Amino acid sequence: MQKTNPYKGLFLSLIILLGVVLVLSIRFGAVSISLNDMSSAIQKWMTSTNNLTLTERIFMEIRLPRAILCVFVGASLAVGGTLLQALFRNPIVEPGLVGTSCGAAFGAALYFALGATFHFNTGQWTLPIAACLGAIVATALVFVLSQSRHTGKSSIVSLLLTGIAINALFLSGVGFLSYIARDPQARSIVFWNLGTLSGANWPSVLIVGISTIMCITIALRYAKHLNALMIGEDEAQFIGVNLKKLKWIILLINVVMVAVATAFVGVISFVGLIVPHLLRILKGSDNRFLIINSAVLGGILLCIADLLSRILLQPAELPIGIITSVVGVPIFIILLQKKNYFF
């Protein structure tokens, strides 16, 4: 609200941190890549030279897309969390709450279980499409079922409760599918539900990147309206917010962003929950600030988690969802105990 923007300092430090984390996460792993290899690979790419060494190819085709995908996925999840927390006026909401991630998990499980049974021809896009469709179906179900026949006044609460019910339903669907699936498929389902970025490639970076940037740009236009919502649904309408329209736009943005990200990397929990909290404690609750910075901080955290997942059990790879949960849960508990912060 002041003339000099008090948020700029934090944003710049986060951007610098993101750069450092990106380089670190590219540098280390099963194969170390030196800064010289990186710069020579980039030079060769710019001059369109094709004689890359093995290390340079690992950099260009595996590490770099993976790190960038990490940033976009982290940004999507964190901004999704920010948006839903603002919309539900509740600080303990995750982006998957309206059915999105459980639906995606169900779609993926269906792919693993049925794909093995019917032996249909699967290209590289079948899994993301199945997961994305699952996410959309589950979320649409939540929306339709939560429409109350009355005035629709407490529709946000009913959305929240319907989301919990539908999540439970789809999770039991996932459970059922892993129960009837044969062992290797059941393992794939479990692994996918814990998230992994090992499938990262340039096309997936492109798709997730476009969805992330588009959704965040639209979300920023509604930051002011989300701020207004902080003083209550009725009060927000008194200061000019079209609540119904806002609700649909925010939910739509969230579903697209989270469904697309989840479709490529599986279910990654806690990023969307923790990031907005950390930022609120650091600087305040203005949603404009939260949206921009949670995108950056989400990218940073997921990059670090991915790096850890690759180096902790080298040469094996831990599912990234385990890292985010193990780190996220203690942080969340600590936040919960700061009584002053919660209402």
Place this chain on the structure above:
Amino acid sequence: MIETKNLRYTIGNKLILDDVSVSFPSGKLHLIIGPNGAGKSTLVKLISNQIQASNGTIHYGTKALKSLTISELAKIRAVLSQNIELAFPLKVSEVVMMGRYPHFTSKPTEKDDVACNEAMAFFDVLEMANRNYMTLSGGEKQRVHFARVASQIWFPVANYCRYLILDEPLTFLDVHYQFHFMNKLLDLLKQKDMVVVGVVHDLNLAAKFADQIVLLHRGQVLASGAPNKVLTKEYIKKAYHLEPVFHKTENTTYLFFE
């Protein structure tokens, strides 16, 4: 001014308001009184566009309320309801700035800053501007919201009156701030394009400060007009089933119950 004609509101089969026709001219303080369940809050919700009437019309000046969009309305009409709880921590100045949201698109202009600062000074909350809203007492929070709704309609709007609608605004306030706030309302009303309509419980506050009182009883207007026309033995007995005792001072007639 606000004018309602034959306003009727039902929930299911239950009739909440029936045939309410009242007008609230500008430059005057209008207070709505009545026993619990008389329909005071419903009337306020109807005229502030929170709920839609089953029958009847509401006009803001010459314009039908229905014809105004949410954002048009937000520029000219501020509403203060009771018990506002914030979902996340915010600074007092940020809460007050929300009142200016209808007037700017993404960043507040200088005019918005001026409105906020003046409104905060007016309602005595300027020194808390940088405090966390969540750490304030109930009365302080209420004063912050006074500043917020005042900032929303701080400057006159061409071709429109400005409307301030208050649903029991005095909850949580001690006597000092009740009087402080009522006097502030009278100050605001020196601007002749201001229309203030509020619900209060305290009959003596209404007797002292109101220009016009509307007494509701069982969803209907039992009496309306100047305090001494409405706060009579007959009407009070009918609405509250209690016998009033009157105490006259120089300007006001106060009521007691034995």
